[in-house]
Amino acid sequence: MRPENRSLLLAALAAAAVFATGCLGYPDTVKPVKGFDLDRYLGKWYEVARLDHSFERGLSKVTAEYSLKGDGGVRVVNRGFDASEGKWEEAEGKAYFVEGPDKGYLKVSFFGPFYGSYAIFELDEDYRYAFVSGSDEDYLWFLSRTPTVSDELRARFVKKAKAAGFPTDELIFVEH
Numbered sequence: 001m002r003p004e005n006r007s008l009l010l011a012a013l014a015a016a017a018v019f020a021t022g023c024l025g026y027p028d029t030v031k032p033v034k035g036f037d038l039d040r041y042l043g044k045w046y047e048v049a050r051l052d053h054s055f056e057r058g059l060s061k062v063t064a065e066y067s068l069k070g071d072g073g074v075r076v077v078n079r080g081f082d083a084s085e086g087k088w089e090e091a092e093g094k095a096y097f098v099e100g101p102d103k104g105y106l107k108v109s110f111f112g113p114f115y116g117s118y119a120i121f122e123l124d125e126d127y128r129y130a131f132v133s134g135s136d137e138d139y140l141w142f143l144s145r146t147p148t149v150s151d152e153l154r155a156r157f158v159k160k161a162k163a164a165g166f167p168t169d170e171l172i173f174v175e176h
């Protein structure tokens with residue numbers, strides 16, 4: 001197996017293991033946004049911050065790109081740079097709404113039938129930034145349409161995440 005295929009396979013297996021145990025749902029302390037508009041959410045997002053996970057460990061310049069699939073779902077392409085290997089890593093997945101298209105709550109899979117939660121609990125009215133949770137307080141992301149954000153927005157994210165019970169002292173702010 002070629003090294004780049006091996007890395008992708010390992011990332012997919014790690015994500016599958018996480019999502020297989022994570023299941024669906026979201027923390028009681030967050031509520032997915034209502035009035036969600038998928039068309040406005042599509043496109044490229046930069047990962048500003050995250051909690052650490054094996055499937056993203058050591059990656060910088062992380063992005064997520066969302067586009068429509070023919071079956072009504074969402075194609076998800078996550079990409080990040082592994083400086084220790086000197087190469088880009090990429091994983092492609094799929095997402096589907098759990099409770100209707102007007103609620104920012106989807107299930108995402110990067111491997112087979114295993115899905116994890118993707119709950120958007122804060123979204124700028126202009127769709128410039130999003131705070132996203134997984135099934136519990138171990139999964140948290142801060143996404144933005146730009147690779148950098150203001151200090152005020154960064155502080156807002158940390159404050160809201162801390163109030164919701166996320167371990168904000170463990171946040172990784174992604175280098176771009």
